[in-house]
Amino acid sequence: MGVITYDFEVTSPISPARLFKALVLEGDKVYPRAAPHAIKSVELQEDGKLGSIVKINFVEGLPFQNVKHKIEGHDKDNFSYNYSLIEGGPLGDKIEKISYENKFVAAADGESVCKSLMKFYTVGDYVITEDEIKAHIGRTEGVYKAIETYLLANPH
Numbered sequence: 001m002g003v004i005t006y007d008f009e010v011t012s013p014i015s016p017a018r019l020f021k022a023l024v025l026e027g028d029k030v031y032p033r034a035a036p037h038a039i040k041s042v043e044l045q046e047d048g049k050l051g052s053i054v055k056i057n058f059v060e061g062l063p064f065q066n067v068k069h070k071i072e073g074h075d076k077d078n079f080s081y082n083y084s085l086i087e088g089g090p091l092g093d094k095i096e097k098i099s100y101e102n103k104f105v106a107a108a109d110g111e112s113v114c115k116s117l118m119k120f121y122t123v124g125d126y127v128i129t130e131d132e133i134k135a136h137i138g139r140t141e142g143v144y145k146a147i148e149t150y151l152l153a154n155p156h
Contacts (some may be wrong), residue, residue, distance in 0.1 A: 002125070015110050020081070022034075025076075031143075034151075038058055039056060040057045042057070052070070068088055083099075085100075103116075114144065
């Protein structure tokens with residue numbers, strides 16, 4: 001097994017507190033509303049604390065039926081959230097899991113930056129390509145942008 005790490009950032013006009021709340025604390029309600037063309041539902045299995053599983057179900061016609069995330073930890077005071085993609089989506093038989101360490105930090109004028117460290121745990125001697133990483137980041141950024149658009153349209 002190999003581990004490939006990759007850093008990326010996404011900027012947003014939304015404050016870190018509001019983004020954290022929407023993406024982490026209320027994701028089960030917000031995701032389907034923000035991206036109804038892609039996300040059918042979000043199921044929180046267990047209590048939402050450390051070790052809980054979050055299952056995201058996608059609408060028909062997308063390449064993936066669902067994904068499961070395992071909550072590794074979150075810090076409400078520092079707007080950080082760690083989780084691992086453990087099933088479904090891009091994992092297949094070449095990637096065991098993808099871990100994410102996310103932190104929402106304040107930027108100029110009430111904006112925020114989501115700083116993310118991704119770790120791709122590959123199976124055997126498989127080497128993930130730059131194109132695969134970019135495709136995964138593109139999907140991740142798409143979720144952030146859908147949530148951002150939803151929050152801008154629904155300020156309360």
